[in-house]
Amino acid sequence: xxxxxxxxxxxxxxxxxxxxxxxxxxxxxxxxxxxxxxxxxxxxxxxxxxxxxxxxxxxxxxxxxxxxxxxxxxxxxxxxxxxxxxxxxxxxxxxxxxxxxxxxxxxxxxxxxxxxxxxxxxxxxxxxxxxxxxxxxxxxxxxxxxxxxxxxxxxxxxxxxxxxxxxxxxxxxxxxxxxxxxxxxxxxxxxxxxxxxxxxxxxxxxxxxxxxxxxxxxxxxxxxxxxxxxxxxxxxxxxxxxxxxxxxxxxxxxxxxxxxxxxxxxxxxxxxxxxxxxxxxxxxxxxxxxxxxxxxxxxxxxxxxxxxxxxxxxxxxxxxxxxxxxxxxxxxxxxxxxxxxxxxxxxxxxxxxxxxxxxxxxxxxxxxxxxxxxxxxxxxxxxxxxxxxxxxxxxxxxxxxxxxxxxxxxxxxxxxxxxxxxxxxxxxxxxxxxxxxxxxxxxxxxxxxxxxxxxxxxxxxxxxxxxxxxxxxx
Numbered sequence: 184x185x186x187x188x189x190x191x192x193x194x195x196x197x198x199x200x201x202x203x204x205x206x207x208x209x210x211x212x213x214x215x216x217x218x219x220x221x222x223x224x225x226x227x228x229x230x231x232x233x234x235x236x237x238x239x240x241x242x243x244x245x246x247x248x249x250x251x252x253x254x255x256x257x258x259x260x261x262x263x264x265x266x267x268x269x270x271x272x273x274x275x276x277x278x279x280x281x282x283x284x285x286x287x288x289x290x291x292x293x294x295x296x297x298x299x300x301x302x303x304x305x306x307x308x309x310x311x312x313x314x315x316x317x318x319x320x321x322x323x324x325x326x327x328x329x330x331x332x333x334x335x336x337x338x339x340x341x342x343x344x345x346x347x348x349x350x351x352x353x354x355x356x357x358x359x360x361x362x363x364x365x366x367x368x369x370x371x372x373x374x375x376x377x378x379x380x381x382x383x384x385x386x387x388x389x390x391x392x393x394x395x396x397x398x399x400x401x402x403x404x405x406x407x408x409x410x411x412x413x414x415x416x417x418x419x420x421x422x423x424x425x426x427x428x429x430x431x432x433x434x435x436x437x438x439x440x441x442x443x444x445x446x447x448x449x450x451x452x453x454x455x456x457x458x459x460x461x462x463x464x465x466x467x468x469x470x471x472x473x474x475x476x477x478x479x480x481x482x483x484x485x486x487x488x489x490x491x492x493x494x495x496x497x498x499x500x501x502x503x504x505x506x507x508x509x510x511x512x513x514x515x516x517x518x519x520x521x522x523x524x525x526x527x528x529x530x531x532x533x534x535x536x537x538x539x540x541x542x543x544x545x546x547x548x549x550x551x552x553x554x555x556x557x558x559x560x561x562x563x564x565x566x567x568x569x570x571x572x573x574x575x576x577x578x579x580x581x582x583x584x585x586x587x588x589x590x591x592x593x594x595x596x597x598x599x600x601x602x603x604x605x606x607x608x609x610x611x612x613x614x615x616x617x618x619x620x621x622x623x624x625x626x627x628x629x630x631x632x633x634x635x636x637x638x639x640x641x642x643x644x645x646x647x648x649x650x651x652x653x654x655x656x657x
Contacts (some may be wrong), residue, residue, distance in 0.1 A: 190203070191203060193423050194221070196354045197226040197230055205540055213388075214389070216389055220375075225520070228520070229375075237377050237528075238381060241528060244632045245470055246470075247471055248470065250468065250469045250470070251469065251500065253569070255442060255569065257545070257570070257571045258613070259356050268438060268442075271437075271438050271441030271442040272438045274445055275439065275441035275444070276437045276440035276441075279327055279335065279429065279435065281330065281333065282334060282335075282419075284419065284435060284440060285419045286425075286435060287318070287424045288424075288427050289401060290303065290339055290340060291342030292342070293344060293373045297581065301315065302341070302345040305348070308430050308590060308593065309625050310445050310594045312575035315352075317349075317352065317356075318359050320427075320643045321337070321342070321358070324435065324630040325629065326336050326632045327434075327632070329629075334417075336366070336414070338410050339366065339367070341370055342371045342395050343395075362607060367410055367413060369392045371400050372395070372396050373393040376392040377552075377553070378549065384535040386534065386535060386536070387536060392534075393548070394531075397526075397527070397554030397556055398504070398555075398557050399560070399585055402517055402555075402560065405513055405516040405567075411513060416611055420509065421440055421508070422513065423436070424504075424507045424557065428580045429452065429505075429577075429579065430577060431579045433579070433632075433633075439453065442568050442581065443568055449511075450506060450512060450560055451506060452558070452568075452570070453503055454467055454503065454569050454572070455500070455501045456499050456501070457475055457496060457498075458574075460496060461479065462479065465558060466479065466482050473561075474564075476502050476559070476561065490584070502558055503572075503577075504557075505572075512564060516571055518588065526553040526554065527554050528552075528553060530548035530550070532546075532547065532550070535549070537646060575600060575603070576600060584627070602622075603634070605624070605645075605647070607637075608638040610642075612624070612647055613647055613648060621649040622647055622649060622651045627655060627656040629657045630655045641655070
């Protein structure tokens, strides 16, 4: 435990002496917790952040000439682009077979908003087998490993709130068939909540008010946890990044991996054509030759609604949090202090104790939370690639309890994709009068992890009846 006198001196220097206001009331374990939290803070750096993000509000709109970026089409018609797709798919398979690829999922969230108590990755999220999200992704990793004959490590970033429960869930489920040594857990970093006056807040007399540092914190967490060193020891070159709430994601897409490699990209992204100008997706943009993402809430209205001569959205490429990062790029960004990413300010209501130790719950924002977003690494990359994908193939997140981007809407989309794959393979799928699939269908990645793989395995004469629950597994 650091010397309390030196700790007081540091806090006094930086105007944070109030953090030890209740020191004499704490027992030894309580003092140890508070001391550890305080000692983890770089107060010189914190002072800069407070001056930059708290005492003034950063401008949301980047300066410069904002243009739409170049995007690789999902279904090319140009012969040269089609040839590149074919070469990229082959290159991606080669990288997987050579053991050069790792999967990385951001899984620090809880399922509270969905009415589920526990890590979001433990939520049952498939239409027939009711698999938890973690199993959905584990089966993709296992399928790719079996197909290529290579070990594919999976790095799972948890949070302080769900790390213990997540690890226990994997043990209870025997790692879903994966080797335990190929599953690496790392914990997301935290940032202290900062009062509007620049003072750090106490959640309790002996604890700071802390919150996750955003998905951009994964870069620093990779280094701090030893994940980057583990990747280097394994010979991993590419990190396939995705988030835990999207059961349609392709965790290890050979085409995406191959494009990243062939074009010498340091960070790549998948994009969706936006449904409408105000869809809640970040906007891929180009400023001074660098790809950036402007949050939907920060995108100037005139740019968000701008159209081309044929009526299409000019800024149509939306970010869906699917990336490939070169390990060497992450190593470069984390070589110094932190992860070289800017923070984003969010004004929040944070319960905290007052000067008397009483818990306060404000009815309006009383604090600033600082978060990093992983897409802010893109302008730091020497080269980037944006690959357009199809919504019905790869994106149906579970974010809300009802309505759009909910579990019901995702289940519907999963069934629709499975039905489309079967129909492409020649199987007749029952549909109702409105054209909706009239059966519950689920295809395990261990049976087929793509439409092409399914077509090679399924009998086109297979009969699916209306109202049937069909599961195609191992």
